[in-house]
Amino acid sequence: MKKRFITNVKIFFEGAILSYRALFRWLRPATYIASKILAPLTMMIFFVFIGAYASGNNDASFYVIGNALIFAASSGIFGVTMSIGGERWSGTLPYLFGSPANRMAIFVGRAFMHILDGMLGVFIGLGWGILLFGLDLSQTHLTPLLITILITTFSTAGLGLLMGCVGLITRNVMLVNNTVYFMMLLFSGANISLESLPKWMQVISNYIPLTRGITSTRLIVAGAGINEILPLLLEEFLIGIMFALVGFFLFSTFEKQAKKLGTLEIF
Amino acid sequence: MKKIKDTLRIIGMSFEIELRQNLTDGFVLFGIVIQPLIVAFMALWMLKDKGPDYAIFIVVGSAMTGLWTTLLFNGGNSIRGERWAGTLEPLVGAPSSLRIVVFGKVLANVTQSLLSMIGCYTFISLIMGYPLTLSRPIFFLISILLTVFAFVSFGVIIASLFILIPDFQRLQNTLEFPVYILCGFLFPIALLPGWTTPISYILSPYWAARALHGSARGMLEINHIFISWVLLIIFSAIYIVGSGALYRLVLKRARVDATLNTTG
Numbered sequence: 001m002k003k004r005f006i007t008n009v010k011i012f013f014e015g016a017i018l019s020y021r022a023l024f025r026w027l028r029p030a031t032y033i034a035s036k037i038l039a040p041l042t043m044m045i046f047f048v049f050i051g052a053y054a055s056g057n058n059d060a061s062f063y064v065i066g067n068a069l070i071f072a073a074s075s076g077i078f079g080v081t082m083s084i085g086g087e088r089w090s091g092t093l094p095y096l097f098g099s100p101a102n103r104m105a106i107f108v109g110r111a112f113m114h115i116l117d118g119m120l121g122v123f124i125g126l127g128w129g130i131l132l133f134g135l136d137l138s139q140t141h142l143t144p145l146l147i148t149i150l151i152t153t154f155s156t157a158g159l160g161l162l163m164g165c166v167g168l169i170t171r172n173v174m175l176v177n178n179t180v181y182f183m184m185l186l187f188s189g190a191n192i193s194l195e196s197l198p199k200w201m202q203v204i205s206n207y208i209p210l211t212r213g214i215t216s217t218r219l220i221v222a223g224a225g226i227n228e229i230l231p232l233l234l235e236e237f238l239i240g241i242m243f244a245l246v247g248f249f250l251f252s253t254f255e256k257q258a259k260k261l262g263t264l265e266i267f
Numbered sequence: 268m269k270k271i272k273d274t275l276r277i278i279g280m281s282f283e284i285e286l287r288q289n290l291t292d293g294f295v296l297f298g299i300v301i302q303p304l305i306v307a308f309m310a311l312w313m314l315k316d317k318g319p320d321y322a323i324f325i326v327v328g329s330a331m332t333g334l335w336t337t338l339l340f341n342g343g344n345s346i347r348g349e350r351w352a353g354t355l356e357p358l359v360g361a362p363s364s365l366r367i368v369v370f371g372k373v374l375a376n377v378t379q380s381l382l383s384m385i386g387c388y389t390f391i392s393l394i395m396g397y398p399l400t401l402s403r404p405i406f407f408l409i410s411i412l413l414t415v416f417a418f419v420s421f422g423v424i425i426a427s428l429f430i431l432i433p434d435f436q437r438l439q440n441t442l443e444f445p446v447y448i449l450c451g452f453l454f455p456i457a458l459l460p461g462w463t464t465p466i467s468y469i470l471s472p473y474w475a476a477r478a479l480h481g482s483a484r485g486m487l488e489i490n491h492i493f494i495s496w497v498l499l500i501i502f503s504a505i506y507i508v509g510s511g512a513l514y515r516l517v518l519k520r521a522r523v524d525a526t527l528n529t530t531g
Contacts, residue, residue: 030434030437031437031438034437034438034440034441035440035441038438038441039440039441039443039444042441042443042444042445042448043444045444045448046444046447046448046453047309049448049454049458049459050309050310050313050314050453050454051313052454052458053314053453053454053455053458054313054314054316054317171293172293172294174293174294174297175293175294175296175297175301178294178297178301178302179297179301182301182302182305182306183305185305185309186305186308186309191309191313192309192312192313196312197312
């Protein structure tokens with residue numbers, strides 16, 4: 001029992017690190033920095049300026065926080081999806097499915113590094129907000145902020161795990177990823193206050209990751225403590241778990257189907 | 268006369284092949300339909316207090332994001348895609364000009380991305396129910412034609428840069444939003460710091476956005492629209508002349524240095 005546990009932990013971390021390295025190793029540091037630091041900044045500037053134009057005032061904090069948290073979704077959706085879906089493209093899926101390794105350890109391990117990466121992205125986003133748009137964190141309690149960022153990144157990675165499974169059965173994984181990512185921009189309240197959205201959109205917002213993470217972060221920056229945001233964070237965490245479990249169920253189903261029908265590498 | 272006919276035939280053929288290839292590429296669908304519609308919806312919601320006449324501004328601005336994204340990702344990859352497919356050497360070795368072939372491919376990308384304008388118009392007018400009227404339809408039509416020409420000229424330059432400067436391709440994702448920002452697609456560049464204005468002025472998409480917004484909303488004097496057209500033509504001419512030198516460099520890499528197929 002203990003030996004199996006240790007093996008699974010080893011598989012989890014080795015899989016996490018190897019899949020992350022496999023995804024980014026071909027990149028030069030400059031490319032990684034450009035996509036990690038510059039690209040999100042330009043997107044933030046775009047929405048902050050539309051927001052400033054719309055509201056006619058210079059209070060950018062609403063948009064800065066929303067777009068900083070979106071960076072979590074960037075790692076959670078694109079990174080995790082490519083880590084799982086990429087197994088098929090790189091021809092390693094048969095080895096993965098042929099191995100006796102614990103599937104949950106393999107599956108969830110693919111998200112681990114991207115959660116850390118996503119957190120770094122959010123910090124960078126908030127840093128840009130402070131530097132360029134004067135985001136005021138003087139009222140902010142740091143520990144609740146850290147917990148919120150961690151949970152939000154986790155929940156978006158949960159969605160990424162699900163999308164990674166979709167990536168195993170579709171040819172157009174970038175179409176799916178980009179669509180989901182832009183949908184998150186729309187539905188999560190990153191750039192539009194949730195109350196102003198139509199009711200049917202609010203219903204969708206209520207069931208996706210990120211929505212509560214963004215709301216919590218805005219509350220924390222305004223001075224709220226952990227007790228005020230705890231219910232939101234619990235719900236955000238549960239949404240992440242739910243998406244990850246659905247993803248794992250699909251992952252297991254695809255494995256069984258692919259083995260049974262011999263469709264493991266059919267695109 | 269025969270040369271012109273041959274050139275037009277090459278443009279037509281590469282236009283057709285590019286369109287056919289794009290039909291199988293789901294990301295094209297994202298660039299010309301999904302992303303502009305989502306951007307349009309967000310902009311519509313964010314700018315709704317500006318009044319209903321802003322709807323046409325959003326249609327034009329959102330569609331221009333689709334134009335630029337398609338140009339950057341598909342047009343920019345015009346030569347790189349051939350390299351990945353292993354067809355770049357035969358293309359370079361053929362007697363037809365590589366620049367003309369790329370022109371046809373980029374023209375196909377830009378033309379199909381005009382669908383984003385139709386998509387945004389339909390979405391905002393029919394689905395969201397905003398009244399949409401073009402203040403100066405003839406001027407708008409001319410502006411669209413000049414915009415297509417300017418974007419294609421710009422795209423021909425970009426496609427060569429993707430081959431000549433490997434780091435340019437690596438920054439592809441980073442180049443998407445700066446053009447939205449600097450060219451005033453969805454907010455006036457007057458909101459930006461003053462030092463960015465000269466950068467906007469040397470980008471033809473800025474003049475395209477100015478002409479299209481100005482003629483769609485009627486907020487620009489006719490002489491200002493003319494100025495935008497003239498600048499669009501001047502920049503397009505500069506890009507086309509400049510692209511000649513760049514494509515000679517690409518061919519040199521292929522025939523003299525033999526480094527065409529070397530990815531950076």
